[in-house]
Amino acid sequence: MGSSFTLDYPVTERSAPEQAPTAGTALAPELRPRTPLAHDDQRIADARRGTGGETLADFLGFFSIGLGLAETLAPGAVARMIGVDPQSDRVRNTLRLMGMREITSGLGILSKQQPATWVWSRVAGDALDLGLLATALTNKENKRGRTMFGIASVLGVTALDVMNARQLARQEETPSHEARDHGMIEQRRAITIARPVAEVYGFWRNFEQLPQFMRHLERVTMLDERRSHWVAKAPAGASIEWDAETTEDIPNERISWASLPGSQVHNAGTVEFREAPRGMGTEVRVRIEYKPPFGKLGAKVAKLFREEPGAQIHDDLRHLKQVLELGEIVLSDATKQRGMHPAQPNTEPVER
Amino acid sequence: MKAACWMGPKNMQVVDVPDPQILNQSDCIVRVTSTAICGSDLHLYNNFLPLMERGDIMGHEFMGEVVEVGRNVKSLRVGDRVVVPFPIACGVCNACTSDLWAACENSNPNAWLAETMLGHSPAGIFGYSHLTGGFAGGQAEYVRVPFADVGPLKVPAGMRDEQALFLSDILPTGYMGAEMCDIRPGETVAVWGCGPVGLFAIASAYMLGAERVFAIDRFDYRLRMAREHTGAITIDYTQVDHVPSVLKDLTGGRGPDKVIDAVGLEAHGHGPLYLHDKVKQAMRIHPDRAIALREAIHSVANGGTVSVIGVYAGLVDKFPMNAVVNRGLTIRAGQCHVHRYLEPLLRRIEDGDIDPTFVITHRLPLAEAARGYELFANKQDCCEKVVLTA
Numbered sequence: 001m002g003s004s005f006t007l008d009y010p011v012t013e014r015s016a017p018e019q020a021p022t023a024g025t026a027l028a029p030e031l032r033p034r035t036p037l038a039h040d041d042q043r044i045a046d047a048r049r050g051t052g053g054e055t056l057a058d059f060l061g062f063f064s065i066g067l068g069l070a071e072t073l074a075p076g077a078v079a080r081m082i083g084v085d086p087q088s089d090r091v092r093n094t095l096r097l098m099g100m101r102e103i104t105s106g107l108g109i110l111s112k113q114q115p116a117t118w119v120w121s122r123v124a125g126d127a128l129d130l131g132l133l134a135t136a137l138t139n140k141e142n143k144r145g146r147t148m149f150g151i152a153s154v155l156g157v158t159a160l161d162v163m164n165a166r167q168l169a170r171q172e173e174t175p176s177h178e179a180r181d182h183g184m185i186e187q188r189r190a191i192t193i194a195r196p197v198a199e200v201y202g203f204w205r206n207f208e209q210l211p212q213f214m215r216h217l218e219r220v221t222m223l224d225e226r227r228s229h230w231v232a233k234a235p236a237g238a239s240i241e242w243d244a245e246t247t248e249d250i251p252n253e254r255i256s257w258a259s260l261p262g263s264q265v266h267n268a269g270t271v272e273f274r275e276a277p278r279g280m281g282t283e284v285r286v287r288i289e290y291k292p293p294f295g296k297l298g299a300k301v302a303k304l305f306r307e308e309p310g311a312q313i314h315d316d317l318r319h320l321k322q323v324l325e326l327g328e329i330v331l332s333d334a335t336k337q338r339g340m341h342p343a344q345p346n347t348e349p350v351e352r
Numbered sequence: 353m354k355a356a357c358w359m360g361p362k363n364m365q366v367v368d369v370p371d372p373q374i375l376n377q378s379d380c381i382v383r384v385t386s387t388a389i390c391g392s393d394l395h396l397y398n399n400f401l402p403l404m405e406r407g408d409i410m411g412h413e414f415m416g417e418v419v420e421v422g423r424n425v426k427s428l429r430v431g432d433r434v435v436v437p438f439p440i441a442c443g444v445c446n447a448c449t450s451d452l453w454a455a456c457e458n459s460n461p462n463a464w465l466a467e468t469m470l471g472h473s474p475a476g477i478f479g480y481s482h483l484t485g486g487f488a489g490g491q492a493e494y495v496r497v498p499f500a501d502v503g504p505l506k507v508p509a510g511m512r513d514e515q516a517l518f519l520s521d522i523l524p525t526g527y528m529g530a531e532m533c534d535i536r537p538g539e540t541v542a543v544w545g546c547g548p549v550g551l552f553a554i555a556s557a558y559m560l561g562a563e564r565v566f567a568i569d570r571f572d573y574r575l576r577m578a579r580e581h582t583g584a585i586t587i588d589y590t591q592v593d594h595v596p597s598v599l600k601d602l603t604g605g606r607g608p609d610k611v612i613d614a615v616g617l618e619a620h621g622h623g624p625l626y627l628h629d630k631v632k633q634a635m636r637i638h639p640d641r642a643i644a645l646r647e648a649i650h651s652v653a654n655g656g657t658v659s660v661i662g663v664y665a666g667l668v669d670k671f672p673m674n675a676v677v678n679r680g681l682t683i684r685a686g687q688c689h690v691h692r693y694l695e696p697l698l699r700r701i702e703d704g705d706i707d708p709t710f711v712i713t714h715r716l717p718l719a720e721a722a723r724g725y726e727l728f729a730n731k732q733d734c735c736e737k738v739v740l741t742a
Binding site for chain 1: 462
């Protein structure tokens with residue numbers, strides 16, 4: 001599992017220097033938004049920016065896998081559909097090969113690593129398909145009507161592919177996208193806690209307290225001012241350990257950390273604190289990125305069982321809120337253990 | 353202990369389960385003396401709400417005697433007699449301190465589930481599916497009550513169980529339905545549904561200054577209760593072609609100033625739209641039949657308010673947004689912030705402004721809970737409200 005990935009890009013996005021109050025020029029100066037806050041918000045909004053092509057890319061990824069499976073598992077049926085000889089071994093083998101190509105493209109697109117490249121690989125595949133179908137047209141034994149229909153369908157999908165690849169290629173070089181291209185998964189979550197910023201920051205600053213609300217952590221030990229040792233629970237009773245370094249610590253504002261090179265699981269995180277409006281306490285915004293042990297597909301499978309670390313972050317933040325606001329994590333009979341249980345008392349101990 | 357458990361659609365059973373324990377140090381354990389079956393329990397019984405598990409203890413309207421308190425409980429002692437609000441609220445989060453108790457940010461341990469379906473999570477609720485936390489309910493001999501210092505209201509010594517019990521849900525819910533209408537003197541209000549919540553909404557509308565209240569239902573005995581106990585002018589919608597036209601006749605063509613939907617997702621009706629809803633609901637394309645809500649929106653006067661206290665669990669189809677926008681309507685809705693209304697409504701009961709016991713038609717022992725559900729669900733024996741006693 002040992003990842004050799006090293007951190008070669010900045011973990012945190014530094015906030016831009018404060019600007020002169022130029023935003024909202026249509027408004028009288030006293031009515032304009034307070035610039036530092038508005039600027040900070042724009043940065044947060046932009047951090048989530050993609051290209052708008054991600055949904056279509058997902059669709060094309062699943063489409064690729066579906067078509068690929070059909071070609072690989074039922075080449076005869078596909079052959080009949082496009083009007084070529086379903087009995088011919090050459091046809092069947094070609095279809096199987098094309099099917100495997102489709103599946104590869106599909107998985108590549110869904111992995112979200114350099115998605116534009118993977119969608120271009122579909123365009124190349126479309127060209128290959130069109131070439132093969134054109135060749136099929138020259139054979140008089142084939143049902144040309146069906147082949148023509150096949151060509152029309154591929155042309156339609158090709159248009160979508162080209163459009164999507166060009167859209168995805170507009171992806172900006174942000175740290176998030178760079179991390180994603182390196183196979184990292186990024187999670188962002190935020191919560192408001194009705195306690196003062198100094199208290200919330202102070203609680204998080206002591207990493208040894210993190211297991212109090214992060215359910216997947218067993219313990220964190222500070223090795224010195226900057227370095228810490230983390231032990232997390234892994235499936236089937238195993239545990240994963242790594243050393244991390246605090247890469248940034250601005251009191252009451254931001255803490256960043258990253259696992260040290262050579263760690264079992266690469267991960268890094270940033271937590272930002274900001275005073276909430278109207279005296280509502282503290283806004284806590286967390287960004288965690290990690291390299292999943294079994295790749296992104298592994299993470300997708302884990303998500304089905306709700307074991308993906310990203311899905312835990314929001315529960316973790318909710319638990320932090322409960323620890324700070326109430327002093328303990330709220331339980332119900334059905335949720336005191338993991339998995340589904342009826343909402344009735346049982347004598348089992350609370351499972352953390 | 354004995355508890356009424358959901359064992360599948362239309363299958364309630366009273367079974368032996370372990371006694372509840374203190375799980376959080378702000379909990380108390382209550383020995384239930386009286387509990388009731390709520391109309392919203394019927395949505396679970398009829399399987400219209402998602403995320404139920406075989407064995408879930410039902411019930412969110414209950415009261416009783418405190419028998420155990422957690423270390424951090426300050427305001428309650430063993431022996432106190434309390435009535436418990438159905439939403440579970442922590443009392444310290446921003447929602448609770450803004451008087452929005454049913455939107456408590458801390459009390460739903462399954463908030464992630466609710467967020468997926470609703471965008472944000474509401475408060476946890478006793479015995480009301482895993483979407484609202486998987487809390488064991490109060491149709492049992494004992495129940496664990498979280499945040500004992502926040503929810504439970506001590507019941508005055510002279511007050512009978514039956515007078516106080518409905519403070520847990522249906523009286524405040526009906527009252528909030530009327531309060532959301534911001535009734536001004538002389539205004540007319542129409543209420544869809546003459547179940548217990550509808551009846552309390554009618555009574556509350558009069559308490560809050562409505563001049564006339566119209567009530568719409570299809571069961572004779574319910575319409576009779578609305579007339580006799582709450583003074584409503586009643587309309588049997590199965591006997592008229594078009595309820596909005598009748599309401600126009602009654603209001604000089606203006607329509608009622610304020611309307612309340614106390615029906616929710618299992619509304620009945622007649623005509624093609626009802627069939628459309630019924631088919632789609634059966635096919636699970638969209639689970640909610642919003643016939644009453646649509647009719648209420650069409651009926652209300654221009655600039656009027658539509659107050660929704662009926663239960664909705666899923667999406668609603670054919671929603672008349674055109675009427676809402678073009679006629680400048682206001683829609684207000686909510687699970688009741690019961691904590692807000694406990695003290696004021698207790699005072700109203702003590703002062704004799706309202707006697708909430710009039711809704712009770714059936715009193716059964718807890719052991720007969722299954723029969724209570726059947727009676728209530730099928731409207732048998734003129735069933736309006738079932739109270740279960742230990």
